[in-house]
Amino acid sequence: MRLHRAGLRRRHLALSAVLLGVLCVPAQAQARDIGRDTLPAGDGWAAYGTGTTGGAAADDAHVHTVTDRAGLVRALDGGSDTPKIIKIAGTIDANTDDDGDHLDCDDYATGGYTLKKYLAAYDPRTWGAAKPSGPQEEARQASAARQAERVVLRIGSNTTIVGLGSGAVLKGAGLQVEDADNVIIRNLDIRDAYDCFPVWQPNSGGLGDWKTAYDNIWLRGATHVWIDHVTLSDKGHPDEREPTHFARNYLRHDGLLDITNGSDLVTVSWSRFADHDKAMLIGNGDSATGDRGRLRVTLHHNEFESIVQRAPRVRFGQVHVYNNRYVVPEGSDYRYSLGVSTESAIHAENNAFTTPGHVEAADLVKSWNGSALHQSGTLFNGFPVDLLALNNAYNSGSERDLTADVGWTPTLHGRIDSAAVADREVARGAGAGRIP
DSSP states (O other), rough: OOOTHHHHHHHHHHHHHHHHHHHTSOOOHHSOGGOOOOTTTTSSSGGTTTOTTTTTOOOGEEEEEOOOOOOOHHHHHGOOOOEEEEEOEEEESSOOOOOBOOOOOHHOOTTTTTTHHHHHTTHHHHHHHSSSOOHHHHHHHHHHHHHHHHHEEOOOSSSEEEOTTTOOOOSOEEEESSSSSSEEEEEEEEEEEOOOOOEEEOOOOOTTEOOOOOSSHHHOOOOEEEEESSSOOOOOSSSGGEEEEETTEEOOOOOEEEEEEEEEEEEEEEEEEEEEEOEEEEEETTOGGTTTTOEEEEEESSSEEEEEOOOSEEEOOEEESSSSSEEOOTTOOOOSSEEEEETTTTEEEOEEEEEEOOOOOOGSEESSOOOEEEEESETTTTTTEEEHHHHHHHHOOSSSOSSSSOOOOOOOOOOOOOOHHHHHHHHHHTTOOOOO
């Protein structure tokens, strides 16, 4: 890795600029400390039981303002359970060395790995359909481990991470909340969890596909998590600009927010998901029967704009999806929004969809071995529609019809507005930098 002493000076200058900006904010604007905010009572599944308070109980020694990756890593304290509040000021790039200098993919590559050699080694025309193995795959794995060491940031229990002001950005990082409880992430633009070393999977989807390693946020075995007023995207390196290798798009990003491995009691509110393929996976496998009774998630007042699919796709979980805004732009490679999969129980209320002419209301729902979907108050291009009836009417026969009985009725939620009102409110208020 490159080490440049000039980076130290840049870090000091950046810190001075950020602190000067904070100090120059009027006293009235500084009065509220959102780092001490807790999830309001009744606000979705994360309010169940003990509720979600994050690091609100942190003492002054565990309240940190950070401006670079090194400071963020120190504040995270190895994912410890100590109550802590971490305030991100300005832009933090996870792909940096210890001096704060940017690292690109070539800096991580080791063992003789190059993309050119990798493509030559595992070209399906010569390699066949076997899983990649041998020197280039070993070199890819070693290179990937070097990047993961920098960009995977683990969040422990009793932690609040918030962005300061309207311009807090975390780029290139994969935030992981694994086997942790009581976490809050708010007011932060989290973008471009870029994988330098995707792996070729010859048998994926029948035609093979590229598999990437990082989600912007990944909850694994996490409980009581509140994600609020965040913006999640691929901004900087959109996958649509990546080349095609082995007749498949060379993907660099995985999910924006994945909730898997028995995670439970999660509320995602007033957030923006933008310009991405697979936005949100809740439940990662049809055979993960240990997820039964878990994966309880509330999604409300979120905006999904230019999202191809998984907004969300659900297995097993009881998921309340209400007052969200979906926008499909002209020319989008759109597939679906609500994915109904094995034993899922989605209760969708008063959501608004705006799409171009080539997208029909029947496209909004897709089922894989699903059995039920509750929907009401749906607005499609300004007109009320019944997504359940449309799904069943246009079912090709490859999947069974869905019933309206999902086996539960949400009780933990705030006021549910009409889809038209929510559409306007979410357009004005969702995303980082918009906490009222």
